[in-house]
Amino acid sequence: MGLFTELKDSISRVTDRLFAEEEPKRIGIYGPPNAGKTTLANRIARDWTGDAIGAESHIPHETRRARRKEDVEIERNGKSVTIDIVDTPGVTTKVDYEEFTDEMDEDDAIRRSREATEGVAEAMHWLREDVDGVIYVLDSAEDPITQVNTMLIGIIESRDLPVLIFANKIDLDDSSVKRIEDAFPQHKTVPLSAKEGENMDEVYANIAEYFG
């Protein structure tokens, strides 16, 4: 009897998988350190699932491990998409522990810098192997034409991944969305403030439209 039940369950699992809807797309949230990636990931996760993803901080490299929030269903204007959000560590080509010593003691700063370097490598690995689309987050109060941004956008394009650019921190006085649109005219730029929750309707409409 036990064998029959196991066989029935096994067949049921296979048929469920065969007729299941498409697997959720893994959307990586990428960008330089301190662009507001985790604040955005938390905003999306809280709005649609009620849970946060990770801790936010003004100190760069707060996120030092890629974190995934599964099955986030976003609906807007009759369109719906189910995604896994992957919040990734900020990408850089350099990490100096002395940048953190104003905020913590030297041992903690060294540990943070080591974890940050591992996190950047992990983010690059996810980008090459494990994401289906990218939300690229930029601080709209900063110059977008940096080498990291140029390289990462180039890497994303070379892998033919769909990408939306999010011009974050529009609540800041120095914010310039146009500067980002001019830097990357080949991609759609969506303005927002993840911290203040500004323009999130347009954010969700674009996610549902673009990744749906």
Next chain:
Amino acid sequence: MPKATNTDDPDAPDGVQIDLISGERMDGMATMEKIRMILDGVHDGNIVILEEGLTPDEESRLIEVTMAEISPDEFNGIEIETYPKSDTRNASLLGRIMGGDEPTAKLTVIGPANQIETLHKDETLISALVSRD
């Protein structure tokens, strides 16, 4: 192949060594050979200039290997500069038509993060300040 860099030599002149590496020299090299050559030069305190740059995939691996080699008080990483692309989508499409991951073919400057500082960059000009350490 001769080693392109050497600043450990006590008789070496007091200055910053610049290695200009031709596209021809890079042509026959595997990705990791290119990355090793670049990072060995940068570890020695040299400025490495690539005539034809790296492919996006090679750039992503350069970032990964650089991160693995960062060590407190010894190596903080790299500063790397290339000209921004004016329309990367067209380049990417061309790359696909031509059958693969074409090199960016854009001059690229790489140096130790604590010695090179970018002063200005646009589509036609890179201006950088290089110090001895």
